[in-house]
Every structure is written in structure tokens, then in C-alpha cells.
Amino acid sequence: MATEGMVRHELVHRLYVDHQGWLNGWLRRQLGCSQKAADLAQDTFVRVLSKDHGLEPIREPRAYLHTIAKGLLINHWRRKRIEQAYLDALALQPEAVMPSPESQALIVETLMQVDTMLTRLPYKVRRAFLLSQLHGLTYAAIAVELDVSERMVKKYMAQAMLHCLMLAEEAP
Known part of the structure; x- marks a missing residue:
């Protein structure tokens, strides 16, 4: 007798096997980079795993995966836009004022948090x-x-x- 966890694991596994290639290809076309596409595809399935779908298969798996991936893609582009704006502003500063790479990463992360807060x-x-x-x-x-x-x-x-x-x- 299968447990709920095993049934759920099998449903997600089947979703991954059936649609990971398609999702990865779609993301690669959107991003133009196979590594970033693979990362976002993986993040999409992590999101699927974090949600409780019960024990029923998802009715429209590609539409469902597309919706999750599109949200992740929007966040990716938003982050790139914020990071580029920060780097452009930083390039105008004299070298003596330039923060370390670690500080730059923290600043970009803080800017992302502020952007997220503002969009809410x-x-x-x-x-x-x-x-x-x-x-x-x-x-x-x-x-x-x-x-x-x-x-x-x-x-x-x-x-x-x-x-x-x-x-x-x-x-x-």
C-alpha cells in the first residue's frame, strides 16, 4: 500500500520526466542562456515541490509550469534591471568610493528587497x-x-x- 508521500513523489517525478525538457527549452529561448534556463527550470520544480497539490495530477501541467516559470523569469529580469542600474551608478563614482564585491552583492540584495517591498x-x-x-x-x-x-x-x-x-x- 502506497503512502501519500510516495504517491505525491511519483506525481512530481512524472511531471518532471514529462515536462522538464520542454520547460528547459522554453526558458532557454526566453533567456538565450542554457545555464540560466537550467537554473530557472530547477527553481520551477522546487516551487512545485514546495506547494501542496494533493494527490491528484495537475490538469494542465505545461500551463502550470509556464505560470510558475514566468513569475521566476519576471523576478530574474527585475533583478538584472536593478543590478544594472546600480552598476551604472557605481561606474560614475571615483574608484576610491567603489565598494568591495561583497558589499556590492549585499547592496544589490538590499535593493531587491526594497523593490519587492515597493511592488507590494x-x-x-x-x-x-x-x-x-x-x-x-x-x-x-x-x-x-x-x-x-x-x-x-x-x-x-x-x-x-x-x-x-x-x-x-x-x-x-
Whole structure:
């Protein structure tokens, strides 16, 4: 008599055997790099393993794998964009100011965490925060820009700051 764990293991194994080649090929076409494609394909199956699908086979396995892989691909591209923006800004600095490779990696990781935090905020909260912190606008100017009251801008900023605080507390 098979246990639930064995049945689940067999379902995931069958999913991997049947669709790993297709997924790897699709990711290779998207990325243009077979090694990165293999990494993201592996990450996709790790995500599948981390979810509880019960004991029933997935009805549309390719669509399911495509959805997971597409999310991972978006995260990959977002990370590359943030990392490139940081490296471009760093290239403008004198060599004496250049952080070590370890510091650069930590900074990129922190930027990714901030980006993730910002994408979780509602649009107007995120916009108010960025207008204040990056562009230096006053709350009155932000209120005009967002077509809300200055009091609402204060609420948006409080919400954004709370999220920043939560992110800081999660950091190791």
C-alpha cells in the first residue's frame, strides 16, 4: 500500500520526466542562456515541490509550469534591471568610493528587497513614497500630483514607512 508521500513523489517525478525538457527549452529561448534556463527550470520544480497539490495530477501541467516559470523569469529580469542600474551608478563614482564585491552583492540584495517591498504597496502609496523620497516633493505637491488631500498623502507615507520598518525588521 502506497503512502501519500510516495504517491505525491511519483506525481512530481512524472511531471518532471514529462515536462522538464520542454520547460528547459522554453526558458532557454526566453533567456538565450542554457545555464540560466537550467537554473530557472530547477527553481520551477522546487516551487512545485514546495506547494501542496494533493494527490491528484495537475490538469494542465505545461500551463502550470509556464505560470510558475514566468513569475521566476519576471523576478530574474527585475533583478538584472536593478543590478544594472546600480552598476551604472557605481561606474560614475571615483574608484576610491567603489565598494568591495561583497558589499556590492549585499547592496544589490538590499535593493531587491526594497523593490519587492515597493511592488507590494498600493499604487498611490508607492507613488507618494517615491515622489517624497526620490524626488523631494513636499506633501502638498504630492497631493496635487496624486489628486488627493494632503492628509491622505500623510496616510500614504505612514503606510509606506510602516512597510519600510517591517522590511528592516525582517533583515538579518
